[in-house]
Amino acid sequence: MxxxxxxxxxxxxxxxxxxxxxxxxxPALGLEAQRGHLFPWAPVLLGTGIGGYFLWPGEPSAAIWMVVCALGGVATVRALRRPEATPALAWAVTLFALGMALAGLRAHLVAAPVLGGRYYGPVEGRVVAIDRSASDALRLTLDRVRLIGRPPDAVPARVRIALHGAAAEGPPPVPGGRVMTTAHLAPPGGAAEPGGFDFRRHAWFLRLGGLGYSRVPVLAIAAPEGRWWLGLRLRLAARLRAALPGPAGGFAAAVTTGDRSGVAQATLDDLRASNLAHLLAISGLHMGLLSGFVFGALRLALALVPPLALRLPVRRLSSVGALAAASVYLALSGGNVATERAFVMTAVVLGGLMLDRRAFSLRAVAVAALIVLALRPESLLGPGFQMSFAATTALIAVFGALKDRGGSWRLRWLAPLAGLVISSAVAGLATAPVGAAHFNTLSRYGLIANLLAVPAMGLVVIPGAVLSAVLALVGLEDWGLRLMGLGLRWILWVAQWVAGLSGAQGHVVSPGSAVLPLLALGGLILCLWQGWGRCVGLLPMAVALTLWAGAERPEVLISEDGALVGVMTPEGRALSRASGAGFVAGIWLENDGDGADQAAAAGRWPQGEPAPGLRRAAWSGGKLLQVIGTRGAEKIDDCAGADLLIANVPLPVDGPCQVYDPPRLRALGAVALGPGGRLRRAEVSGGRRLWSPVPGRGGQ
Known part of the structure; x- marks a missing residue:
């Protein structure tokens, strides 16, 4: 034989x-059955590496980077030389290492000076953005900044100034113009509480090195320069507000040019309460509706001319025209991060049409996510990225599953209505946990509001905007603006009506750090995995919801400057101040899932101060005493019968009590105390990050 x-x-x-x-x-892990369906996992692995960089305890050292690069290099060589062996696992290691390297590289590339302390004096710069703060104050972002008494290498690349009093009077400055004012500036603050949103990191990637306010009139000292479309955006926004007076004009300017300065806080509150705030931001919905309308209109127009329809690639030409319209929209809107992300996703879809590929697929979403993460790795941490890709992925997965099941509608006229209901419900379910985790609110009637408002955006507002742009060539743009105004007024009415319903907006407690990653993992398994194995995704989602339901809030919260203290009581968190430190107070109450404002929360604090500048309260760890200002500090020479002393001025006290004053809080950041005095600190315990304040750095 x-x-x-x-x-x-x-x-x-x-x-x-x-x-x-x-x-x-x-194959033992089930990867063999996923052959041909693994590419959509590429941005997931890249994002895992990006998240690894931001979660690293301290800035990675040179040795860590050498290890990361070595692992990525070895895995890449392994995948390329032995494709028959373990390519999926090797590429996973490669993408993880690449994601971590991209995030670190981006953090170093955007590095810019940050104020080391408070500054008061003349500020000069070029206006690059105008928006409104949470208090509805007009706000300017300046670049090419000059500060008196500061060398150029110590001046921030950008500063943001809120205008109050005399500074807010008169027309706003012209974008692109150079202005001068006298302002109070301070470095960006850190997280309002441990584990919370780190604004200092957010500002680092925006290159914002100083934040503040001005009550002095803003003087224009030079005409707009540089980018010509800044003036075009300004004129277009002003034209829209003039043609559509009232809230509709501000809404039109926001969805067309990205200028939100004309949107009142009351309008914004209604949109948020009704879950329609996404219609205000120029995102994937607007870019998709615009490009889709232009694509359909061009294809119909070319098809109506037989000689052109028979000789030209109508579909490709329509895709090119739609991409050109999307590019113009990107330029007019100012090109913020959300709009750039929407443009990338739209360009990928239209590129697929040009190449005769399937436009809407999980592969297309993966390509768009890879591009966005490569250009702006920090966007992974933002709610915009998470919500837009969660909605898109869920919609494609659900409609793909429905298509694979086959079948046809017995009543064809119900298909568009069913599609609208399904898409609104799926997008709402996919984004609701993300929105609730980031904003601590839940719109109970958001589905109803979206079913009533989103069709108006697609069928009335966007066509009206395109029609207005076309008719502007012959001076008849008012016809399009009137149509656009009808749709916007309907959307605003829906928002106001839904927001006025009893219990329209609910409040939820902030989840732990593991909840969102677990929800994302479960959702990705459900959408991307092939076969019955996708049901495993329900397990991490169930664990996440269980953890969220059992989330506990700290008993005591201390702001990073010691000026505000929050103590949990049976009625909710009691705040030590009824005004001041409003941003921190709002964050604490939102994370508690508490709908009260700062004044109401301050009413829960025990009444009656033992002396001016002293405020007492009780918690499970004993007695708490807050010391305000030097007058209060003069009355303290020991622990004063308290177990916990908190002060916004240096407090040299000897005794058995715990003291949290500015010298200690500068090292700790905001502090949270749990049962038994368990301490959590906002600053990274393992070392500094690039965006952490430099110890000992002074200010003017």
Missing amino acids: GVPARSAAERAGRGGPGRAARLRWP
């Missing part, structure tokens, strides 16, 4: 069946 020939698998393994089995072990 002859010796049987070795199988191809054995020959590939070069070591017998055992060796081949070891090299081909991915």
Whole structure:
């Protein structure tokens, strides 16, 4: 008998069946069944690496970076040289290492000076953005900044100034123009509480090195320069507000040019309460509706001319026209992060149409996510990225599953209505946990509001805007603006009506740090995994919801400057101040899932101060005493019968009590105390990050 020939698998393994089995072990994990469906996991792995960088305890050292690069290089070589072995796992390591490297590189590339302390004096710069703060104050972002008494290498690349009093009077400055005022500036603050949103990191990637306010009139000292479309955006926004007076004009300017300065806080509150705030931001919905309308209009127009329809690639030409319209929209809107992300996703879809590929697929979403993460790795942490890609992925997965099941509608006229209901419900379910985790609110009637408002955006507002742009060539743009105004007024009415319903907006407690990643993992498994194995995704989602339901809030919260203290009571968190430190107070109450404002929360604080500048309260760890200002500090020479002393001025006290004053809080950041005095600090315990304040750095 002859010796049987070795199988191809054995020959590939070069070591017998055992060796081949070891090299081909991915099928045991179920990866073999996913062949051809693994590419959508690429941005997930890249994002995991990006998240690894931001979660690293301290800035990674040179040795860590060498290890990361070595692992990525070895994995890449392994995947390229032995594709028959473990390519999926090797590429996973490569993408993780690449994501971590991209995030670190981006953090270093955007590095810019940050104020080391408070500054008061003349500020000069070029206006690059105008918006409104949470208190409805007009706000300017300046670049090419000059500060008196500061060398150029110590001046922030950008500063943001809120205008109050005399500074807010008169027309706003012209974008692109150079202005001067006298302002109070301070470095960006850190997280309002441990584990909370780190504004200092957010500002680092925006290159914002100083924040403040001005009550002095803003003087224009130079005409707009540089980018010509800044003036075009300004004129267009002003034209829209003039043609559509009232809230509709501000809404029109926001969705067309990205200028939100004309949107009142009351309008914004109604949109948020009704879950329609996404219609205000120029995002994937607007970019998709615009490009889709232009694509359909061009394709219909070309198809109506038989000589052109028979000789030209109508579909490709329509895609090119739609991409051109999307590019113009990107330029007019100012090109913020959300709009750039929407443009990338739209460009990928239109590129697929030009190449005769399937436009709406999980692969297209993966390509768009890879591009966005490569350009702006920090966007992974923002609610905009998370919500837009969660909605898009869920919609494609659900409609793809419905299409694969086959079947047809018995009543064809119900198909558009069913599609609208399904898409609104799926997008709402996919984004609701993300929105609730970031903003601590839940719109109970958001589905109703979206079903009533989103069709108006697609069928009335966007066509009206395009019609107005076309008719502007012959001076008849008012016809399009009137149509646009009808749709916007309907949307605003829906928002106001839904927001006025009883219990329209609910409040939820902030989840722990593991909840969103677990929800994302479960959702991705449900959408991306093939076969019945996707049901495993329900497990991490159930764990996440269980953790969220059992989330506990700190008993005591201390702001990073010691000026505000919050103590949990049976009625909710009691705040030590009824005004001042409003941003921190709002964050604490939102994270508690408390709908009260700062004044109401301050009413829960025990009444009656023992002396001016002293405020007492009780918690499970004992007695708490807050010391305000030097007058209060003069009355303290020991622990004063308190177990916990908190002060906004240096407090040299000897005694058995715990003291949290500015010298200590500068090292700790905001502080949270749990049962038994368990301490959590906002600053990174393992070391500084690039955006952390430099110890000992002074200010003017």
